[in-house]
Amino acid sequence: MSGRIVKIALDSPLDTEFDYRWTPTANEPQPQVGQLALVPFGRREVIGVVTAIGDASVYDATKLRDVIALRAQLPPMPPEWVALCRFAADYYQRPVGEVMLPCLPKGLRTATTVALDRALKNRAAATQPSKPPKKSRAKRASGDEAAYATLPTAALQPDAGIEAEVPVSAAAPTLNPDQQAAVDAVTASEGFAAHLLFGVTGSGKTEVYLHTAQAVIERERAKGNAAQVLILVPEINLTPQLEGSVKARFPHRQVVTLHSQLAEGERLRHWLAAHYGDAAIVLGTRLSVLAAMPSLKLIIVDEEHDPSYKQQEGLRYSARDLAVWRARQLNIPVVLGSATPSVESWQHASTGRYRRLDLTQRAAAHAQLPRVGLIDMEINKAPDGLSPPLVAALRARLERGEQSLLFLNRRGYAPVMHCDACGWISNCRRCTAFMVLHKPERRLRCHHCSLELRIPQSCPTCGNVDLQPLGRGTQRVEEHLQALFPAARVLRIDADSTRRKGSAQAAFDAVHRGDVDILLGTQMVAKGHDFQRLTLVGVINPDTALFSQDYRAGERLFAQLMQVAGRAGRAAVKHDGEENRPPAEVLVQTRYPQHPLYRALLTHDYPRFAQATLEERRSASLPPFVFQALLRAEARQLQQALDFLQAARDLMPCEGIMINDPVPMTVTRVAGVERAQLLVESSSRAQLQAFLKPWVAALRERKSRLRWSLEVDPIDI
Numbered sequence: 001m002s003g004r005i006v007k008i009a010l011d012s013p014l015d016t017e018f019d020y021r022w023t024p025t026a027n028e029p030q031p032q033v034g035q036l037a038l039v040p041f042g043r044r045e046v047i048g049v050v051t052a053i054g055d056a057s058v059y060d061a062t063k064l065r066d067v068i069a070l071r072a073q074l075p076p077m078p079p080e081w082v083a084l085c086r087f088a089a090d091y092y093q094r095p096v097g098e099v100m101l102p103c104l105p106k107g108l109r110t111a112t113t114v115a116l117d118r119a120l121k122n123r124a125a126a127t128q129p130s131k132p133p134k135k136s137r138a139k140r141a142s143g144d145e146a147a148y149a150t151l152p153t154a155a156l157q158p159d160a161g162i163e164a165e166v167p168v169s170a171a172a173p174t175l176n177p178d179q180q181a182a183v184d185a186v187t188a189s190e191g192f193a194a195h196l197l198f199g200v201t202g203s204g205k206t207e208v209y210l211h212t213a214q215a216v217i218e219r220e221r222a223k224g225n226a227a228q229v230l231i232l233v234p235e236i237n238l239t240p241q242l243e244g245s246v247k248a249r250f251p252h253r254q255v256v257t258l259h260s261q262l263a264e265g266e267r268l269r270h271w272l273a274a275h276y277g278d279a280a281i282v283l284g285t286r287l288s289v290l291a292a293m294p295s296l297k298l299i300i301v302d303e304e305h306d307p308s309y310k311q312q313e314g315l316r317y318s319a320r321d322l323a324v325w326r327a328r329q330l331n332i333p334v335v336l337g338s339a340t341p342s343v344e345s346w347q348h349a350s351t352g353r354y355r356r357l358d359l360t361q362r363a364a365a366h367a368q369l370p371r372v373g374l375i376d377m378e379i380n381k382a383p384d385g386l387s388p389p390l391v392a393a394l395r396a397r398l399e400r401g402e403q404s405l406l407f408l409n410r411r412g413y414a415p416v417m418h419c420d421a422c423g424w425i426s427n428c429r430r431c432t433a434f435m436v437l438h439k440p441e442r443r444l445r446c447h448h449c450s451l452e453l454r455i456p457q458s459c460p461t462c463g464n465v466d467l468q469p470l471g472r473g474t475q476r477v478e479e480h481l482q483a484l485f486p487a488a489r490v491l492r493i494d495a496d497s498t499r500r501k502g503s504a505q506a507a508f509d510a511v512h513r514g515d516v517d518i519l520l521g522t523q524m525v526a527k528g529h530d531f532q533r534l535t536l537v538g539v540i541n542p543d544t545a546l547f548s549q550d551y552r553a554g555e556r557l558f559a560q561l562m563q564v565a566g567r568a569g570r571a572a573v574k575h576d577g578e579e580n581r582p583p584a585e586v587l588v589q590t591r592y593p594q595h596p597l598y599r600a601l602l603t604h605d606y607p608r609f610a611q612a613t614l615e616e617r618r619s620a621s622l623p624p625f626v627f628q629a630l631l632r633a634e635a636r637q638l639q640q641a642l643d644f645l646q647a648a649r650d651l652m653p654c655e656g657i658m659i660n661d662p663v664p665m666t667v668t669r670v671a672g673v674e675r676a677q678l679l680v681e682s683s684s685r686a687q688l689q690a691f692l693k694p695w696v697a698a699l700r701e702r703k704s705r706l707r708w709s710l711e712v713d714p715i716d717i
C-alpha cells in the first residue's frame with residue numbers, strides 16, 4: 001500500500017475537513033479516527049483531528065500535503081466525542097474543527113509534544129498498578145520531578161477506575177425523604193432520563209448530587225465497569241466550595257476540575273485524567289461538557305438556568321442543552337438542578353420530557369426560608385440609596401453580631417457623570433454607552449470597550465468644576481455604608497475588587513470566617529455560596545430589569561432575587577440563648593411593590609412565576625414556543641451592516657420561517673464598530689434547522705468582508 005488519505009478537522013473558519021496524505025513507515029501505527037495529528041496548513045504547522053481515513057480524495061492526490069506526525073502516544077478521541085462535536089457543529093452551524101480544537105487544552109495543540117510527553121510520564125507514574133506505598137505518595141506530593149523519572153512508564157490501566165474502595169468518608173448526612181426520593185428516582189433509571197431537580201435554596205441539592213454520583217459509581221463497579229461522573233457548575237468562583245465537598249466525600253477517587261482559569265499545565269493534566277478515565281469525577285464549567293470521558297455514566301448540571309452556560313462567542317453553544325444531548329446519546333441519566341429552573345426546562349417538565357423531582361424544604365435542621373419584605377421607595381426616600389427600614393435592619397444585625405449582604409448589580413461608583421450647567425454627560429466616544437465613574441481608581445471607564453480616562457477636573461464643554469455623579473454603583477454604596485457605620489467591617493465584592501487572581505476566593509473566605517459584617521456586591525455574591533452567618537439580605541434598585549426590552553430580563557431578575565435571598569437563613573442550628581431569634585430577612589427596595597414578579601417573590605413561589613411567564617411567552621409567541629436564530633453583523637457604518645442583513649434576508653425562500661427586519665443592536669456601537677441584527681424564527685425546530693444550513697452556506701459563499709455571526713437559540717436579543 002503506497003499511502004492513504006486522511007481527512008482532518010482544523011480550527012479554521014472554512015467549513016470543510018482537509019485531505020492529507022499519510023504514508024506508512026515501518027514503525028508507525030495506522031492512523032485512527034479521533035486521533036490528533038500535526039499537519040502543515042499554509043505556512044504553519046497545526047494540530048487537527050482525524051475524522052476519516054480512505055484511499056481516495058476528490059483533490060489531485062499529488063498536490064496533497066503529508067501528515068507530519070500522528071499523536072499516537074495519546075488514545076484517539078472516542079467516537080462518541082466525535083459524534084458530539086459533529087452534532088454541535090451541525091446544530092450551531094459551525095465548522096466541526098471549530099468545535100473540536102478550541103476545547104482541547106493548549107498543551108495538545110502545539111507542534112511540540114514536550115508538555116504532552118511530560119504530562120503522560122507523570123500520569124504513568126501516578127497510576128502504577130499497585131497502590132503506591134506511603135513513601136512514594138510523599139514524593140508525589142512534593143512534586144519532585146526526579147522521583148518520577150525512576151518509575152517505569154506504565155500503560156493505561158484498564159481498571160484504574162474500579163479499584164477497591166474504602167467506604168465513603170466525610171460524614172455524609174442522612175438524606176431527608178425528599179432527597180432520598182430524588183436519588184432513588186435518578187439511580188432507578190438506567191438508560192437516558194432527564195431529571196429536573198427543583199429544590200428551593202438550601203434544600204440540599206448538593207447532597208443529592210453527591211449521593212447520586214456515589215450510587216452510580218458503586219452500581220457500575222458492582223458490574224465490573226468503570227464509571228465517570230461529570231458535574232457542571234456555572235462559575236469558576238463557585239468551584240472551590242463544591243470541589244472541597246466532592247473531594248472530602250470521595251477521598252479515594254480522583255476528582256479533577258476543568259475551567260478556563262486553570263494554569264495550562266494543570267488544565268492538560270486534568271483533561272488527560274478525564275480522557276483516560278482516571279478521574280471518577282470531573283467538576284467543570286461549560287467547556288467541560290466537551291471533555292472526552294470514556295466511562296461517562298452520569299451528568300449533573302447545577303444551577304441549570306444560569307446564563308453562563310451559554311458561550312457568547314465562537315461556537316455559541318448551550319452547555320446545558322449539549323449535556324442533555326450527550327446523556328441521550330450515551331443512554332445515561334442527566335440531572336438539571338435549580339431553585340429557579342429556566343422556563344424552557346420548566347416547560348419540558350410540564351410536558352413530561354423531563355421528570356421533575358422536588359425538594360420543598362431547607363435541609364438543615366432549623367434552617368428556614370427567609371421572610372421577604374418589600375420596601376416601597378415611593379414612600380421611603382433614600383437620597384443615598386439606603387432606605388430607613390433597610391438601615392435599621394442593618395443596624396440590628398450589627399448589634400447582634402450577624403452578617404448582612406447587600407446586592408446591587410451595578411459596579412463602579414456611578415453609572416454616569418453629568419454637568420448641571422450645560423448638560424454634558426460622560427458618553428463613551430467609541431460606544432453607544434456611558435463612561436462609568438470609578439472613584440477609588442480615579443477613572444472613567446467604559447464597560448463595553450474598556451476605554452479609560454482620568455476623571456475630568458472640569459466640564460469638557462463649559463468648564464464647570466462641579467461635575468455630578470448620577471445614580472449609584474457598589475463603590476458609592478460602600479462609601480455611604482462606611483460613613484453610616486464607621487465601626488462595621490464592610491467588604492465589597494465585584495469584578496473591580498477581585499481583579500487579582502485568587503482575590504475573590506480570599507474575599508469569600510473572609511466572609512465565611514466571620515471577618516465581615518456587611519458584604520456588598522454584584523451578582524458575584526448572589527450565587528451558590530453557603531454563608532452560614534448571614535441573616536439579612538438587602539436588594540438595592542432591582543427595578544430597571546422590569547422594563548427591559550429583553551423579554552428574558554424578568555426571568556433573570558426573579559432567578560437572581562431568589563438566589564440572593566437564598567443566601568440568608570442557612571444556618572443549621574440556633575446558637576445558645578437565641579431561642580427567640582427572628583427569622584432571616586430579605587428586604588427589597590422597589591418602587592413597584594405591586595408588580596407580580598415581587599408578589600411571587602414574597603411567597604418564594606417559583607412555580608407561580610414560571611407559569612405566568614410561560615403563559616405570556618405563549619401568547620406573545622416567544623421561546624420556548626418558537627425557535628430562534630440571530631444573525632449579527634458588524635461594520636464601520638451602520639448602513640453597511642443593515643444592508644448585509646437585508647441582503648441575507650432576501651437570499652432564499654423561507655417556507656415556515658419568519659425573518660424579521662434588520663435592526664441596530666441596543667448598544668449599537670462598541671469600540672467604534674456598528675452592530676445590527678436579524679432575528680429568524682420558526683415554530684418548528686426542525687424547520688429552522690433545515691433553513692439555517694443552506695442559508696449559512698450561502699452566506700459563507702458570499703465572502704463578505706464584513707464580520708458576521710449566527711447564534712442558534714440566542715439568549716440576549
Ligand code: ADP
Nearest residue numbers: 173174175176201202203204205206207363364
Ligand atoms: P442547595 O444547593 O439546594 O442550595 P445545599 O446543598 O448547599 O443546598 O445545602 C444546604 C445546607 O443543608 C448545607 O449546609 C448542607 O450541608 C445541609 N444539608 C443538606 N442535606 C442535609 C441533610 N439531609 N441533613 C442535614 N443537613 C443537610
Ligand code: ZN
Nearest residue numbers: 419422459462
Ligand atoms: Zn458643562
Ligand code: ZN
Nearest residue numbers: 428431446449
Ligand atoms: Zn466604550
